[in-house]
Amino acid sequence: MFVGSDADDDEFEDMDVFEGGLDDLELDEDDDEPLRGPAQVFDFDSDEEEETVAVKSKSKKSKQAERPKKIIPTQSDASSSDSDEEDEDEPVTMKNMAEQSRKLEARRAAEEELDLEEAQAAHASDSEDDDVDMEGEEDAEGNIDVEPFQLPTAAEREAEKAAGGPDVHLVQKRMRECVRVLAKFSKRAEKGRSRSEYTDQVIADIASYYGYNEFLAEKLFLLFPVSEAIEFFEANEVARPVTIRTNTLRTRRRDLAQSLVNRGVNLEPIGKWTNVGLQVFESTVPIGATPEYLAGHYMLQAASSFLPVIALSPQPNERVLDMASAPGGKTTHMAALMQNTGVVFANDMNKLRTKSLTANVHRLGCKNVVVCSYDGREFPKVMGGFDRVLLDAPCSGTGVISKDASVKVNKSDRDFTLLSHLQKQLILCAIDSVSPESKTGGYVVYSTCSVTVEENEAVVDYALRKRPNVKLLDTGLAFGVEGFTKYRGKTFHPSVNLTRRFYPHVHNMDGFFVAKFRVEKRAKNASEPAQVDEPVLVDEEFKTELVPQSDFKGFDAEEDRPYLEGMSPIALRTLRALTAPVFRLVFCRGETDPHEGEGPASAPAQDRGAKSISRRRCALLVWRMWILRRIYYNVHCGMYIRGLIWRVAHMRAAGPLAHVGATKSATSRRASR
CATH class of the missing domain: 3.40.50.150 (Vaccinia Virus protein VP39)
Known part of the structure; x- marks a missing residue:
C-alpha cells in the first residue's frame, strides 16, 4: 500500500489509495517498458536485513536467458557468485569486454574445480551403492517401485519387428535398463544371459530409436563405454553452436564483436584455445548476410575446423x-x-x-x-x-x-x-x-x-x-x-x-x-632392403592409376606386311631414315641401328627389356605419324577430286561459254602465280 506523509495528507485526499502488492498492479503493455529487465536492489542503510523480492515482469522471456552450451562445456551450471550473475545481464561493450573475458575465464576455472569435486563425489557414491533404480515410479508412501527388467528373447524381438517395431517409450526404457545392467553386469544381469545379448539388444534399440543402420550403430557404440555411447548418440541429435572466425587481415576480434553487438547479435569468445573465434547465441539479423560478412570481416566456420x-x-x-x-x-x-x-x-x-x-x-x-x-x-x-x-x-x-x-x-x-x-x-x-x-x-x-x-x-x-x-x-x-x-x-x-x-x-x-x-x-643405409x-x-x-598403362603387346609382322609391300621404295627409304635417328638418339644411345643388327650381348637383361619397351613405344609413335601422313594425303586428294567433280558439274550446267570462261580464269590464275 502506498501511504503518504503527514505533511502531504491534504494533497492526497482526493486520490484513491491502492492497497496490495506489485503483482496486483495492472499496467498497459505500452507502460510496461520501464519495468522490464532485472530488478534493481536499493540499499536504504537499514539496520534490519530485509528479504528482497524480485518483481515479476509480464514481458516475454528473452532467449538469452537460456543459452546453449558453450564450446568445451562444463557440467556445473551454478554461478560462482552473485556478482557473476549481475555481470551476465550487463551488455558487452568496448570498455568492459576485456574485463568480461577475464571474469569469464575465472568463472570457468572455478566451474572446472567444482566439476572435478562433483565427479569424485559421484564416483564415491556410485562405488558404495548404485543398485537402486532412480527412474522407478513412487507409490503413495513415497517408496520407489522397482520392477525387475526382463531381457526380451529372440522370438519376442522377431514378433516386435513383425508388428512394426516396438513402442518408442518401451525402447527408451529398455535402453536405460540395458545400460544400467551392463554397468555392473555381474550383480544385475539375469541368470543364464550373457553380456553379448545385452549388448546386441542395446545396439538394436539404438539403431531403431535414433535411426541408424545396425552396422554403423555397432561401429560407433564400440568406440565408447556403454553409458558414454548413449551420450554420443544423443549429442548427434542436437545442432552444434554457430561459430564464426574473425578475419585478422581486415579487422580485430574486439572491433568485430562490437560491430555485431550493435546489430543485435548476442555472442562471446569461444574459449582460451583460440583468439579469433566467436560463438553466436542469438541474432536478430542473418549472420551470413551482414555488411561485416560481405566485407570479409569474418567467416562462418565450425569450431572444429580451427x-x-x-x-x-x-x-x-x-x-x-x-x-x-x-x-x-x-x-x-x-x-x-x-x-x-x-x-x-x-x-x-x-x-x-x-x-x-x-x-x-x-x-x-x-x-x-x-x-x-x-x-x-x-x-x-x-x-x-x-x-x-x-x-x-x-x-x-x-x-x-x-x-x-x-x-x-x-x-x-x-x-x-x-x-x-x-x-x-x-x-x-x-x-x-x-x-x-x-x-x-x-x-x-x-x-x-x-x-x-x-x-x-x-x-x-x-x-x-x-x-x-x-x-x-x-x-x-x-x-x-x-x-x-x-x-x-x-x-x-x-x-x-x-x-x-x-x-x-x-x-x-x-x-x-x-x-x-x-x-x-x-x-641412407644400403644394407637395408628396399621396403615394398x-x-x-x-x-x-x-582402383585408379595416375599413369594409364598401355595394353600394347607388340607388332604383328604379318599384319603390317601388306602396308609395307604397298609402299613405294622411296617412301620405305624415307620411313627407315626417319626411324633410325630416333632409335639412336633416344633409346640406343650410340649403339647400332636395330635394323642393322642386335645391340651388345653384354647388356643386362633388365636394360634390354627396358629398351625393348621403349622401342615398341617409339615404333608405335612413328607408325601413328605415318598413318596421319597417309590420311593427310588421302584427304588432300579427296578434296582435289571433289573440286574437279564440282567444276565438271558447273560447266555442264552453264554450257560451253562457262567452260571457256573457267579455262581462261584458271589460266590467268596460273599466270599470276
Missing part, C-alpha cells in the same frame, strides 16, 4: 599446401596467420567446389593464395618442396551427423574400406610433398571429421610404418582425448597417443581427429 590450422601453425613467408581446401575456411585461416606473405596452394579435386573457394578467398582479401584443381595423389609429381602440408582428408562424416543425418543409413563396411584406402594414399603423398630440409617447417597435419579408428589411428599407424623418416608430434592443442593405441585386438604405434580426438558430447563441437607429423631426412608397400585390398572398379 583445430587443424592451429596444430599446423603456418609461419610467414612459407610455402604451404592445402590438399583438400574447399570451401576455403582453413585456407583463409592459414593466409591470415601468414599475414598475406609466402604462398598457400589451395587445391581441391572437384572443380565445382573451387568456385566457392575462390569466392571466399577474394571476399576475405587473401592475396597469397593460388587455387588449383588436381587429384591429391598427383602432388608429389605436380609440385613438391612445401614447408607445411594440411590434409583434411575425405572421410565418412561420422563426426558431423548432426549436420548430415543421411550418414546414419548410407554407410556400409565397403565405404569404410574404400575411404581408408584413399586416405592412406593421400597421407603418403602429403608426406612426400614436404621438404625435410625446410628450416622453418617440415610438418604435415592429418585431420578428418570422423571418429572411426579405421580412418584415423589406422591411417596414422600405416604412415608411420611406410615412412620411417616421419614421427608424430604433439598437436599443441590444450584439450582433446588421446588417440587409441589399442583397439579391439589391434595394436598401434605407442606415439599414436599424441593424436587428439574431439567428441560432440564432450567438447560440444563436431567429432574430429587431428594428428601432426614431422618429416625428417631419410637415412603392402597391397591394400580394394575392389578393382575403384
Whole structure:
C-alpha cells in the first residue's frame, strides 16, 4: 500500500489509495517498458536485513536467458557468485569486454574445480551403492517401485519387428535398463544371459530409436563405454553452436564483436584455445548476410575446423599446401596467420567446389593464395618442396551427423574400406610433398571429421610404418582425448597417443581427429632392403592409376606386311631414315641401328627389356605419324577430286561459254602465280 506523509495528507485526499502488492498492479503493455529487465536492489542503510523480492515482469522471456552450451562445456551450471550473475545481464561493450573475458575465464576455472569435486563425489557414491533404480515410479508412501527388467528373447524381438517395431517409450526404457545392467553386469544381469545379448539388444534399440543402420550403430557404440555411447548418440541429435572466425587481415576480434553487438547479435569468445573465434547465441539479423560478412570481416566456420590450422601453425613467408581446401575456411585461416606473405596452394579435386573457394578467398582479401584443381595423389609429381602440408582428408562424416543425418543409413563396411584406402594414399603423398630440409617447417597435419579408428589411428599407424623418416608430434592443442593405441585386438604405434580426438558430447563441437607429423631426412643405409608397400585390398572398379598403362603387346609382322609391300621404295627409304635417328638418339644411345643388327650381348637383361619397351613405344609413335601422313594425303586428294567433280558439274550446267570462261580464269590464275 502506498501511504503518504503527514505533511502531504491534504494533497492526497482526493486520490484513491491502492492497497496490495506489485503483482496486483495492472499496467498497459505500452507502460510496461520501464519495468522490464532485472530488478534493481536499493540499499536504504537499514539496520534490519530485509528479504528482497524480485518483481515479476509480464514481458516475454528473452532467449538469452537460456543459452546453449558453450564450446568445451562444463557440467556445473551454478554461478560462482552473485556478482557473476549481475555481470551476465550487463551488455558487452568496448570498455568492459576485456574485463568480461577475464571474469569469464575465472568463472570457468572455478566451474572446472567444482566439476572435478562433483565427479569424485559421484564416483564415491556410485562405488558404495548404485543398485537402486532412480527412474522407478513412487507409490503413495513415497517408496520407489522397482520392477525387475526382463531381457526380451529372440522370438519376442522377431514378433516386435513383425508388428512394426516396438513402442518408442518401451525402447527408451529398455535402453536405460540395458545400460544400467551392463554397468555392473555381474550383480544385475539375469541368470543364464550373457553380456553379448545385452549388448546386441542395446545396439538394436539404438539403431531403431535414433535411426541408424545396425552396422554403423555397432561401429560407433564400440568406440565408447556403454553409458558414454548413449551420450554420443544423443549429442548427434542436437545442432552444434554457430561459430564464426574473425578475419585478422581486415579487422580485430574486439572491433568485430562490437560491430555485431550493435546489430543485435548476442555472442562471446569461444574459449582460451583460440583468439579469433566467436560463438553466436542469438541474432536478430542473418549472420551470413551482414555488411561485416560481405566485407570479409569474418567467416562462418565450425569450431572444429580451427583445430587443424592451429596444430599446423603456418609461419610467414612459407610455402604451404592445402590438399583438400574447399570451401576455403582453413585456407583463409592459414593466409591470415601468414599475414598475406609466402604462398598457400589451395587445391581441391572437384572443380565445382573451387568456385566457392575462390569466392571466399577474394571476399576475405587473401592475396597469397593460388587455387588449383588436381587429384591429391598427383602432388608429389605436380609440385613438391612445401614447408607445411594440411590434409583434411575425405572421410565418412561420422563426426558431423548432426549436420548430415543421411550418414546414419548410407554407410556400409565397403565405404569404410574404400575411404581408408584413399586416405592412406593421400597421407603418403602429403608426406612426400614436404621438404625435410625446410628450416622453418617440415610438418604435415592429418585431420578428418570422423571418429572411426579405421580412418584415423589406422591411417596414422600405416604412415608411420611406410615412412620411417616421419614421427608424430604433439598437436599443441590444450584439450582433446588421446588417440587409441589399442583397439579391439589391434595394436598401434605407442606415439599414436599424441593424436587428439574431439567428441560432440564432450567438447560440444563436431567429432574430429587431428594428428601432426614431422618429416625428417631419410637415412641412407644400403644394407637395408628396399621396403615394398603392402597391397591394400580394394575392389578393382575403384582402383585408379595416375599413369594409364598401355595394353600394347607388340607388332604383328604379318599384319603390317601388306602396308609395307604397298609402299613405294622411296617412301620405305624415307620411313627407315626417319626411324633410325630416333632409335639412336633416344633409346640406343650410340649403339647400332636395330635394323642393322642386335645391340651388345653384354647388356643386362633388365636394360634390354627396358629398351625393348621403349622401342615398341617409339615404333608405335612413328607408325601413328605415318598413318596421319597417309590420311593427310588421302584427304588432300579427296578434296582435289571433289573440286574437279564440282567444276565438271558447273560447266555442264552453264554450257560451253562457262567452260571457256573457267579455262581462261584458271589460266590467268596460273599466270599470276
